Every structure is written in C-alpha cells, then in structure tokens.
Amino acid sequence: MLNPREEIPTLPLSDRLTDEAKANNVAPEHILNETHYREFLESVLEHGLYALSLFHELRDKYKQET
Numbered sequence: 351m352l353n354p355r356e357e358i359p360t361l362p363l364s365d366r367l368t369d370e371a372k373a374n375n376v377a378p379e380h381i382l383n384e385t386h387y388r389e390f391l392e393s394v395l396e397h398g399l400y401a402l403s404l405f406h407e408l409r410d411k412y413k414q415e416t
Contacts, residue, residue: 361385 359366364382376382378397384390 361387361390363390 362383362385363377364372364379367376367382378393381390381393381397384393
C-alpha cells in the first residue's frame with residue numbers, strides 16, 4: 351500500500367540513479383529510460399519473465415542430472 355506521505359517516483363528512473371548504480375548496470379537501460387508508467391511496467395514484466403525463464407531452464411537442466 352502506498353504511504354500517503356511518500357511521493358510516487360518520477361520517471362525516467364535513470365535520472366535518479368547514482369553513478370555507482372549506473373556503472374553496475376542495475377537494470378537494462380531501456381527500462382531505466384522509460385518515461386511512462388504503462389511502458390515502464392510492461393518492460394519490467396517482460397524482463398522479469400525472461401529472467402525467470404532462464405532460471406527455469408537452469409533448474410530443469412540440473413534437476414534432470416540428479
């Protein structure tokens with residue numbers, strides 16, 4: 351639930367990252383540069399599903415070997 355005292359973060363997130371976070375590639379650049387919430391959330395979801403599919407692929411590969 352959103353705390354009424356907290357502001358909704360502004361986009362793009364890349365404007366608010368520290369230099370260290372930018373150097374560590376905390377997220378794909380296209381996600382960090384989204385300027386609209388619908389596109390931002392769609393990009394985050396797509397990236398998350400891709401990462402999850404890679405995890406499942408590895409899980410299944412090593413599950414078969416045991």
